[in-house]
Amino acid sequence: MSDAVRSSKAFADLRDTLFSPLLILALACVSAAILLSFAVTLPIGAFYWDTFIYFDAAQRLSNGQLPSVDFFAPAGPLGYWLFAWLIDVFPSAQPVLLAQWMILIVAAPLFALVLADADRRSRTIALALLLPFLFFVALPINATDFSSYPSIDGFGYYNRQSIHLLYVLTAALIFATRRWVILTVLGGTMTALFLTKITGFAAGGLLCAFAVLAGRVTIREGFLVLAAFLAVLLAMQLANGVPLAYVGDLVTLAAMNEGVLLQRFLQAASLHFGVFASASLLCLALLYAERSDLAQKASALARTPSRAALSALFDRSAFWLAAGLFAGLFFETQNTGSQPFVFLWPIVLLALTGISHLGGRMLVVCLALAAAAALPSVVHTTQKAARALIGQINYVILDLPVLKTLGQVSQRAEIMERSATMLDLYERFPETYQAHVNDKILPSFTFYTDPDFQLTWLRATAEGVTAIEAYEAEHGVRFGTILSLNFTNPFPYLLNRDAPHGVSIGADPSRTVPKPSAEVLSNVARTDLILKAKCPLTISDEELYEIYEPALRDRDRITLSPCWDGLVRRP
Template sequence: MISAGHHDRQTRVLARLCSPLLILAATIVVLGCLLLLPLTVPIGAFYWDLFIYFDAANRIFSGQIPGVDFFTPVGPLGYWLFAAVDAIFPRGQPLLLVQWSTLIVTGPLIALVVADVDKRSRGTALALLLPFLVFQILPINVTEYYYFPSVDGFGIYNRQIAEILYVLCAALLFVTARRTLFLTVTGTMLALFLIKITGFIGGGLICVVALSARRVDIKLSLLVAAIFLAVLAVLQLWLGIITAYLDDILALLFLNEGDLLQRFLQAASIHFRVFGPLCLLILALFVMDFRGLGRRAKAVSQTPNATSLAGLADQPLIWVAATAFAALFVEAQNTGGQGFIFVWPALLMTWQRRGTLNAARTALLATLIAASTLPYLTEVVARGARAFIGQIKYERLANTHLGTLGAVTQRPEIMQHARVMKAIYTTDPKTYEAIAKAGELPSYTLYNEPDFQLTWLMSVDEAVGAIKALEAEKQIHFNTIMSLNFTNPFPWLLDRQAPRLIAIGADPTRAVPNPDASVLASVRATDLILYPLCPITAANRLLRDLYAPALTNETKISLSPCWDAYLSPQIAASLKMSGGDAPSPRPAVSN
């Protein structure tokens, strides 16, 4: 027979193993070990979004400041986090690096939250921690853009703010310790502001509800605001980054003017799998507590004070509605990511505060909460499992010069299709130039097709080889390199400089302001400017047109089958070339 003492020891060991803090610490250690290994991931839709981080990190390592020295589509913190983690794990797979770098912020904050909650309920602490870890670990968006097993190299900014908003909601709804609440709210709101302003606005809405519900009091709110402003003031005085960041936000607002209602409808449509059940849940909560809500609303109208307002605001209906609206707002600004995951703490609180309901109402509530959460949880887990198991038979991208950027795989037939299309782009460029002149793409979904992403990486590998060959042949050195393309990985791959003031993530339709005199001067001073031909696209033509005033005195050469290049007058003079003459012989490159 097993003694009572032995059984107690087993129970204590099991309790320690189930400790949320132990699970979190073990997870972080395992992730760190994985970043030491030369892992690959199956390349997916819009994967080249990931390489924006390498452009930014290269600039940061060379002393440039996000927003001050180059235009950014979002705030600086995500780039700083990636640069720090890449410096520690230089062999790490890039997408895993950027996905897990957010743990520098979210790890300590979620630890504070679950440590506080665990004192009262281990089950609740685990119910908050485990879903968070799923979304934090897997580089998978909640909506699918490509049907073959793959990972998502886009929507990274949105994933980051969704994960931070998750921590904020968990803290506001479940933390009771005043110091912990202060640290988590301050930390999450600072991170949201410095990563993406839409996340900060969504978090601000949730904080307003928390203040109304007296989850946080005025004194704590003022203290959070004071520390928040103090940190921003330090960053502004030290780096001048805050005003530059706000200027970039204003520029993006002008570039992305549109119908806000249409964006909300689009976000609601994309996320209807969970937004629909959330709306039904809000309606059900309203019906179930109709009389109670009426009494609380009447109390507010008759005695409008903090106590009566808190009685109305601190209700499951209000919390679910507020977090759902905040999620919809975040998604309306830029779709893609892990939208709506941070509604879960409000849903968990709703279930715990359900009170005494009959069987039918309990079943209805459970069904609607499950329908509002399980679709995205199962989507991310299933797609993550498919991606990392499915790539066992995938082919690794062959390359010579890509380093960790080439740590990707894909189905052999897709890899072959990419090679064939790259060859066709070079042998039949007129077709694709005609398509680009019409303002269209060869395929409406070109950028989210993995074969295009592979073709692009193959052409980048070709260009790096061509640059090295040209430098060796002509005994020259390109110190600054720019790409008339969405992203510019060349300075990183060649250990060179990127020109100052140039936008990263260069989508000319929504993320590249018209260049002023200082930007054009920076372009003129650039040693080598690359123009991609595999394929020629309308977006790249628009970028070339934007910077055309700075290219008039450049010498255009054919660098390789997939790339034209513009050489600065100084470099061209050193090569003793005239007008449109090309180097001879053409550099040999390997695909």
């Protein structure tokens, strides 16, 4: 073999290694771990206080509580378990990035199986599956904008995590061929979806059902996956009792959030009309392009009904896209923040690989519609992430060490100053905000989405922590259990205390706080310190007070600071 041939072969081997999908995925995971090891700061955005929920759950878990068993949770337990473990591994991590990337612990190994399978046949296909996945997992950006200021989205975690798991599931159903890979990924993703968000699990179930119809998964294999899924849940139930308690929470949440399903479908379709309409038109175009083959396969099925004939009719990109669109639209009916329909990319990729035989005009139409369905999400996410990263070059960092990593945020100097001014106004003019409470309205319709409110709430939280520590030092007491009558309760985490059993984390009185049982009220009554926020006074906080009022009697009311009253349990 000549030197030139050896050199060419060595170069080809190096290229294959460098562009290996598994290597790229591994490097991405390592890069994420490295970034989580540093105290990164990100620009604060709408609903950042949703991030507090993870810290509330993590502190409860560290004190021996279990999701759904010992506290009411708005989503599945998987995210809380992962976050509680990872904040010990990465104590300096920016919490938004930690919550965004932790799903890789589950998704990356399963996706690696799919990539390895696909890479055996086509390196291009494997990379085309991998790169969009890494792009959307990397960026905590939602499709719907709630703030005009450059920022990251510190909410919608459960929805984005479900989308990423659905992406892995769809890629396996479409491009994996090894049976053990398909079954392993189906079992892993469906279990993770169930333990993350039930609507994601339902969407995944719709995809799996269509996979059986299309012949990608046999009925026998479906029952094997179901048996494995149930076996995992049974083992968990015997170990900690979480699954049945979680199902009980789901039933309660469903009863509290009843609504007109058709209306929610229409709302989801209108919110994401660009992507949904383009993908729907692509589906119709593919059906039109395949009309002759469809007629033949339908005729064959009618003449000789069989499993093979059924699969030959339905296993095509148009029907896969229709199934994915329905599953995605159903999932989005229950979401506020998400990366909607991103998991359709493997199906669009399937369509692109099958239209090369089409004639000129039809090929152009399908390519244009595929681009219209896929590119808007990429462009919007890129633009929003670029604005956030570039904008924070001139942003001011919030300097409140008592907030620990929760305070690793920044924003424009004017907004930062405004948050300090607003805190002062809340303290000096409480009657103004009491008037809003009396009329059962917020100071503005989008009050909680404003970055200055989120910053003001961080400042008020820091004030509360300092005030509690000062009161304890002055009076020689220590409050072992603390509950904040507010949407989130970060105080046990920030002060290393416990929270009462049975109460909801992420306490929205209209959606996530069921009527407390006698046991829950008893737990609240035994809580050492219950905090009532005054900066600002809001209708939600008043409603929480009314919900737990039977357990709040016979307490001493103290003024901890201008922003916080404390209801202290009497000895």
